[in-house]
Amino acid sequence: MTGTNAPDSGAGLLVDKVAFLMGAGRGIGAAAARLFAREGATVVLAARTEAELAGVVGEIRDAGGTADYVLADLTQGGSIQAAVEGVIRRHHRLDVALNNGGVSIPHTPMVNTTEQNFDLVSTVNYRGLFLSMTAEIRAIRATAGSGAIVNVSSVGSLRGAPGLGPYAAAKRAVNSLTETAAAEYGPEGIRVNAIAPGTTMTGVIRQWAEDEPGAVDRLNALTPLRRAAEPAEIAEAAAWLLSDRASFVTGVCLPVDGGLRA
Known part of the structure; x- marks a missing residue:
């Protein structure tokens, strides 16, 4: 039986929502911005590079x-x-808000990671996400009153990730922040979840594939669906988690990885 307050299944997932997307100039963030707008949201994109943002907004x-x-x-x-x-x-x-902004650093054993790269990935992927999420929570509380946030983690955060030590650790910190925020602000009607993408054909992955021929093929061979995702497929999971159709889902880190961690 459908409750009287259930969303209309024929409506867009994000109709009448104001959505903020951090890291939306390219890749998953840009794909999410396009999707959220198609699903009825008014979207505001954020990133450092104005030309990329202007291009996506124009589209x-x-x-x-x-x-x-x-x-x-x-x-x-x-x-x-x-x-x-x-x-x-x-x-x-x-x-609603999507926190997708982040940086990657060269894949290397931990003992070869430079202090500069460690500080970069920690500052952007951990501290930057923390500051984004807390600013968004304050804004939701002060305006809409209730809402939802999705943080972009990584499937590499879910277990040991050789060659990705500092990056994976920062993403695991994202998972912890997500769970804590969900517990703290759930009583106010603010849901906070994370998604953990697997191999996704963003610009970073395409560059990695060029630098290390066969790298993506090796990951695909370990993935039950035997392929990488397109950014739009990751965006679909974020859209659902931000929508009212996920109204009883909070504090989760959802793998969107083709079964890579199954």
Whole structure:
């Protein structure tokens, strides 16, 4: 039996939502921005590179969606806060947010990782996400009152990841922050989840495939679905978690990995 408050199954997943997407200039973030707009959201994209953001916003508007962008640097707390405040100035509320921004560092055994690369991945993928998520929670509480956040983790965070030590550790920290935020703000009606993509054909992975021929093929051979994902497939999972159709889901880290960690 369908409850009287259940969402209309014929409506877009994110109709009437104001959605903020950190790290939306390319890859999973850009694919999510396009999808969220198609699903009815008003989207605000954020990243460092204005040309990339403008290009994605233009595509969304050309397709009939509602989109704009703000600049944000995940290494700068003030920049993150200003980006979230920019959403509120433009649209007067924040309902949902996707935190996709991050960096990768060269694959190497931990003893070969430079201090500079360790600091970079920690600052952007851990500290930057923490500052983004907390700014978004404050904005949701002050405006919409309730809402949802999805953080982008990695399947590499779910167990030991040779060659990806600092990156995987930062993503595991994302999982912990996600669970804690879900526990702290669930009583207020704010859901917080994470997704853990497996091999996904972003620009970073395509470059890795060029640098190490056969690397993606090796991962695909370990993946039950025997292929990599396209960014749009990862975005679909995020859209559902942010939607009211996932209204009783919070505090999870959902693998979207083709069964790689099965």
